[in-house]
Amino acid sequence: MAGTNHRRPALTGGPAIILVEPQLGENIGTAARAMLNCGLDDLRLARPRDGWPSDKAIAAASGADTVLQKARLYPSVPAAIADLVHVFAATARDRGMVRREVTPRHAAAEMRGWLASGEPCGVLIGPERTGLVNDDVALADTVLTVPLNPAFSSLNLAQAVLIIGYEWFTSGSTASPEILHRGGSRLATKEELLNFFDHLEEELEGSGFLRNRESRPHMVRNLRSLFQRAQCTEQELRTLHGVVTSFAGPRERRRQTNTVDGLRSLKPGKMLGLVDRADDE
């Protein structure tokens, strides 16, 4: 995973993540990893308790070294946010302060807009055990609160960074929320699908499964509906042709002996057989 770092697209220019008095180097490392997961690389450290740089941070970053190498150290929160125009304070607690509070999703959309207008922004995240003090919250424009189970809403540093970063990343993602992977094949055309229906229904005629003329149209429609719904690829249809042939093989031979009402010669117009009988129901 780490080895792919150098190929990564230029996913930079996102908001700054400002860790205020982080206690453990490990947590700085896992926060850096979460940042790189989300394409963020402006990490700022205000008064890290155990000093900086930190070997423990590097070990915990699992390859997100680029973020740690770029990290900047500051003697205070005001120094760390001096160049920013918009600052969020991540906190789960209501401080009894008069303050705008937004969700990470709302914050991400706002930050997209600001950064596009050239207004740098960032998010303050407090120390592991206590979170931000009120004086640091008062340095921010807006409180950012992750909506979570109100009775169990404490996140560790990396998880808070991950949620904020994930919303940042998805706010800029143009990926479709639903796609169909085709496994190297392509979706079948309707002609290919209808050919398969012909094959299947012909063999089911031969096997006697569609013997009942009354229930036949209903049965055929149900089977067709199922395969339509599956959105088969061309490759899958070839597999299904093979499955039908493999089942039908012995019957095929049986039929050739018995010549069951000449169905085998009826290749193209098979579908019409269904339409013609639609009135029967």
Place this chain on the structure above:
Amino acid sequence: MAGTNHRRPALTGGPAIILVEPQLGENIGTAARAMLNCGLDDLRLARPRDGWPSDKAIAAASGADTVLQKARLYPSVPAAIADLVHVFAATARDRGMVRREVTPRHAAAEMRGWLASGEPCGVLIGPERTGLVNDDVALADTVLTVPLNPAFSSLNLAQAVLIIGYEWFTSGSTASPEILHRGGSRLATKEELLNFFDHLEEELEGSGFLRNRESRPHMVRNLRSLFQRAQCTEQELRTLHGVVTSFAGPRERRRQTNTVDGLRSLKPGKMLGLVDRADDE
């Protein structure tokens, strides 16, 4: 944090989280914690490598013991998903399989709908080092992929559970994406705000700041615009009245001596002074 468990609202009934061959007890514990963060409590373990129950899981769960206590152990993935109707496979890799793939947000919306219709569902999450094998992915209807930095998209177990759970939780959250905390006060009425403007502008007249009759309307509007934008509470306006009085105090006395063009008697209609002069610009 742990102590608040018992007060938690009944945030149950969400999808099952099925950990397939999880390797470390610690990771089962942190996954359980992420589940409780998001109001999920149906944890299923298929062949955990180091056995079950696990002291290390309990230690890492940081109070999410209820989820671990309810966790169920299964000898196989088919056994773990037997009662479910819809199953997602969480994976970052394209397996070359023909398969529907959705984002966690899309999956969360689908699961909300299914669970509301009484159709149980769950998400398969593979072992830490390797992720799900293709045969397990083939047991799921749909692949669930977290949109992340394509060159650095590996999440640990708890983080994958957190993102999936976070989307589940927010999909059911009716919380406003933006609220204004009032710190125990209430937003000021317009009358209260206009009274403050009267006070401020009166004192600024007295101090000479609004001496220039031409620029006065523009200046007054700018100041009013700033305080309008701040959406002051009633308490904040009282503080601001105090600030103005505290600044104006010495001048007040000075003015009482000089009786600067009788402005102090002009309390109510002050705003009109601005409107009347609007044509001047």
